[in-house]
Amino acid sequence: MNVEDMKKAVAKEALRYIEDDMVIGLGTGSTTAYFIQFLSEKIQKGELEEIYGVPTSYQAKILAMEYGVPVVSLDQVDAIDVAVDGADEVDPNLNLIKGRGAALTMEKIIEYRAGTFIVLVDETKLVDYLCQKMPVPIEVIPAAWKAILEELSIFNAEAELRMGKKKDGPVVTENGNFIIDAKFQRIEDPLDMEIELNTIPGVVENGIFADIADIVLVGTKEGVKKME
Numbered sequence: 001m002n003v004e005d006m007k008k009a010v011a012k013e014a015l016r017y018i019e020d021d022m023v024i025g026l027g028t029g030s031t032t033a034y035f036i037q038f039l040s041e042k043i044q045k046g047e048l049e050e051i052y053g054v055p056t057s058y059q060a061k062i063l064a065m066e067y068g069v070p071v072v073s074l075d076q077v078d079a080i081d082v083a084v085d086g087a088d089e090v091d092p093n094l095n096l097i098k099g100r101g102a103a104l105t106m107e108k109i110i111e112y113r114a115g116t117f118i119v120l121v122d123e124t125k126l127v128d129y130l131c132q133k134m135p136v137p138i139e140v141i142p143a144a145w146k147a148i149l150e151e152l153s154i155f156n157a158e159a160e161l162r163m164g165k166k167k168d169g170p171v172v173t174e175n176g177n178f179i180i181d182a183k184f185q186r187i188e189d190p191l192d193m194e195i196e197l198n199t200i201p202g203v204v205e206n207g208i209f210a211d212i213a214d215i216v217l218v219g220t221k222e223g224v225k226k227m228e
């Protein structure tokens, strides 16, 4: 099984948690894209009814629209039953780093509110501690980016402004902000760090998702494993 097959396997497995009449938070990224596709196939076959998706990004919204999954915005629903999304790192306590797709703020708003938040990863995303491999993406108000870079040096972080693929300008989020990627040595206490980063003036949100995930479905060579 290659990584792509693992992503498909966890996306299929996540469908077992979806029932009629559910409002589903739709995450962003390549793994969730498979979930949206498979969800749509079940809806088209009439195996699921009255499903509404709340997208976490334009990417998720457009995919859902293309596949015919009805979409609504967060302010049109009273509750989110289940949210499904990928992650960049998962530690043994189900703390996450998210945000390679720069959609972390809306993802956190929606996933925090979900009755059940299901995370879909392949086994390469499992780490012993957060920041083992990946930096923490931090969404910042554009005018504050340089001040926040300086602030992050207090944490001994190697931090940089995320640039677009052509390197001719910074990545701009759907909220009109910039992203700083901050590589810390090792995050000992994810919840503490998540809260502390958000106290820096100009920080909108950061990509540490501590104590939010309920279930992590991990694609491995031996099949899908469940962490909870």
Ligand code: 5RP
Binding pocket: 027, 028, 029, 030, 031, 032, 085, 086, 087, 088, 097, 098, 099, 100, 101, 102, 103, 104, 107
């Ligand atoms: C986007 C995210 C993604 O969920 C995360 O980057 C994982 O993406 P993929 O499934 O493509 O590996 O946090 O902001």
